[in-house]
Amino acid sequence: MKLNLESIEDFRRNFESSDKNIVAMNAASNGALTSVALNRSHYAQSINRTFSNEIKTRGITNQKKSGRCWMFAGLNVLRESIADKLNLESFELSQSYQMFWDKLEKANYFLESIIETAKEDLHGRLVMWLLSKPVEDGGQWGMFADLVEKYGVLPKDLMDESFQTSESATMNRLLETKLREDAMVLRELINENKSSKEIQKKKVEMLNEIYRMLAINIGLPPEKFDYEYKDKDGNFHRIDGITPVEFYKEFCDIKLENMVSVINCPTSDKEFMKTYTVQYLGNVIGGKGILYLNLDMKNFKDLAKKAILENELVWFTSDVSKMMERVKGALDTQVYDFENLYSTHFTFSKAQRLDYGNSSANHAMVFTGVDIDENGKPLKWKVENSWGDQIGDKGYFTMSNSWFDEYVYEIVLDKKHLSPEMKEALKAKPIALKPWDPMGSVAFVR
Numbered sequence: 001m002k003l004n005l006e007s008i009e010d011f012r013r014n015f016e017s018s019d020k021n022i023v024a025m026n027a028a029s030n031g032a033l034t035s036v037a038l039n040r041s042h043y044a045q046s047i048n049r050t051f052s053n054e055i056k057t058r059g060i061t062n063q064k065k066s067g068r069c070w071m072f073a074g075l076n077v078l079r080e081s082i083a084d085k086l087n088l089e090s091f092e093l094s095q096s097y098q099m100f101w102d103k104l105e106k107a108n109y110f111l112e113s114i115i116e117t118a119k120e121d122l123h124g125r126l127v128m129w130l131l132s133k134p135v136e137d138g139g140q141w142g143m144f145a146d147l148v149e150k151y152g153v154l155p156k157d158l159m160d161e162s163f164q165t166s167e168s169a170t171m172n173r174l175l176e177t178k179l180r181e182d183a184m185v186l187r188e189l190i191n192e193n194k195s196s197k198e199i200q201k202k203k204v205e206m207l208n209e210i211y212r213m214l215a216i217n218i219g220l221p222p223e224k225f226d227y228e229y230k231d232k233d234g235n236f237h238r239i240d241g242i243t244p245v246e247f248y249k250e251f252c253d254i255k256l257e258n259m260v261s262v263i264n265c266p267t268s269d270k271e272f273m274k275t276y277t278v279q280y281l282g283n284v285i286g287g288k289g290i291l292y293l294n295l296d297m298k299n300f301k302d303l304a305k306k307a308i309l310e311n312e313l314v315w316f317t318s319d320v321s322k323m324m325e326r327v328k329g330a331l332d333t334q335v336y337d338f339e340n341l342y343s344t345h346f347t348f349s350k351a352q353r354l355d356y357g358n359s360s361a362n363h364a365m366v367f368t369g370v371d372i373d374e375n376g377k378p379l380k381w382k383v384e385n386s387w388g389d390q391i392g393d394k395g396y397f398t399m400s401n402s403w404f405d406e407y408v409y410e411i412v413l414d415k416k417h418l419s420p421e422m423k424e425a426l427k428a429k430p431i432a433l434k435p436w437d438p439m440g441s442v443a444f445v446r
Contacts, residue, residue, distance in 0.1 A: 024341055034325065037336040047330050047398050051382050054369035055311055058083055058090050060395025062388035064166035067137030067444035070317075070364040071098050072386035074144040077313045077366060078153060081253045087231035092156040096165040097244070100218045101151045102143070103135050105283040107179060107210045110134040111203050113280055114183040118190035129435050130280060134179040137168055138444025139283065141315060141364075141412045145256040146287030151221075152244030153252070158225050164217040171217045175210065182206040260415045260426060263292040264300040264408065265439055266351040272296045273421065277430040278440040292439060293418075293426050297405055305378055307413040308370045313384075315412040317361035317443050322407050329392020331383065331399040333406055350406055354438040361409040364443035365397070378404070387446075409439075 015021050027036045057080060063072050075093040083091035113130050120127050164171040185206075189199055227239040227247075242250070263276075270276065276292045295303070307314050318331075325335045339345055353359035369382030381404060383397040399408075415423065433439055 018343075020343065024343075028341065033338075033341075034336060037338050037341045038325070039334055039337045042334045042337075043325070043328070043330065043332070046332065046334070046400065047328070049382075049393055049396075049398060051369040051371040051380070053309055053372065054382055055080075055308065055313060057313070057366075057368055057384055058088075058092075060384065060389040061092060061095075061386045063095070063386045063446060064161075064388075065446055066099075066166060066168040067446050068095060068099060068139075068165075068168075069386055069445060070139040070141065070144055070443040071095055071102065073315050073364040073366050073384075073443075074141065074148075075153065076384060076386065077315050078148070078248075078252050078254055080313060082153075082251045085251050085253065086229065086237070087233065087235075088229065089232040094154040094156040094159040096161050096218050097154040097159045097221050098144075098147055098151075099137075099165050099168075100214055100221050101147055102139065102283055103175065103214050104207070104211060105147065105150075105285075106135045107175070108203075108207055109283050109285055110179055111182060111186065111206060112285060114186050115190065115199060115203070118187050122187070126280075126435070131180055131183060133176075134183075135172060135175045136442065136444060137172065137446075138442030140281065140290055140317075140442055141259075141261050141410070142288060142290040143283045145259065146282070146284035146289070148248060148256055149287065150245075150284055152246065152248040154222065154225065154244045154247070155227055158227070159219065159221060162218050171213075175213060178209065178213065179206075258414050258416070259412055260418065261290075261292050261410055261412050262300060262303060263294050263410045263439060264297055264350075265292075265294055265354065266297070266349075267354050267438070268351070270294050270439075273425045275426060275428050275430040276433055276439060278433045278435060278437060280435045281440050281442075291426075291430055292410070293422060295422070299419075299422075300411065301378065301404065303413055303417050304367060304381075304411050305370055305372070305376075306417050307411075308367055310417075312414065314367040315364060316367055316408055317364045317410040319359045319361060319407045319409070320363040320445055322359065323403060324397075326391060329385075329395075329397040331397055331403045331407070333400060333402045357438075359407070360438055360441035362441060362443060363445035367411075368396070377401075 061072050061076060063069055072095055075095060075098065079091050079093045110130065117127055117130065186199060186202065189202060224241050224243050226241065230236050272294050274294055276294060277290050282289045304314050323333050323335055324331050348358060366384040367381055368384045371379045373379055378401050380401060381399040383399050385392060385395055385397055387395065389395040418426070
């Protein structure tokens, strides 16, 4: 049935009959909704920056206008271990080094996926999905771990940010155009029944072009390097002729093979205490890829708390498009009062948000603290972001415990924290999710 004029007249009369609606309209139409709906009394009383358990870190990083939060968060976890071992007051790992190899590996992953799906309908959902994001900035923990295992890490002093790494949109558009053209060529070659050898030769030529574009935009990553530094006691040190992989293995005590991804996805199609992977989500072919263990919220939260209490940083993903006060650095389910502004209720559960496309894990950060009461219950969480020190509390955010329940989807921690039952579940063959499943989302928010 069409929308009729009589109904529209009723809508207007109903709206105009309430003075509250008029006040809300005047306020909302003249300012940012996040300012109009800011729950000031709640914010003033509930947000404080004191935590019973807190891990000191070496400052805030800045991903700028790029979607590399997952990479920044991962490197921020590793840098603390390396800086401790080198006795450094401040330290940062090169994000541009990681970005170079991520883009090249994603290009190869994309082209291999195109080859694998060459007989699929070009306009079908799968191929259109692959073509929609050949080399996006976003990523997942498993992708980060595979990059570090293959390419190691590099001090930022030796490969600093370029303009394109900090403002990646134009570079990405050009890379995506080239790769979509390459996809067209590969599909045509396969439909012409060219041999696998010919197709792979062509793919290597394509990757050579991508490598050239990346080097022009980002710079050439060093194969070996010398590193000179003074520690926080003023002592001079020199490390000669080391590769990035050797640097990671020698100076980082966090071993990525021991780290596991745990998710909380309460949708009816995903059982707890089961493992999952995602089709066509990855970057390094031959790497370990994506593997999740799905747990209920109690176990999920207990693991995060346990790791922090043992002085271990926790990489995590969440949905920062929901109830985040960016300027003040608050993640709180009550920080905005949108319901009173609009005289309505938002009733989605966590599972329903995922099922109906209203939420996803779109940003990665690091838990650096937790505030717990006398009974061991978490009250709030301290978060290290990668948006620079002008956002939030000098770059740090405070997350309410209720926000954790609703919008945190994944944590990464050492598997030593898992129970025997969890470790056993982790050994099972993972259930493969479709590429467009909510748990197939990547962290990308800038």
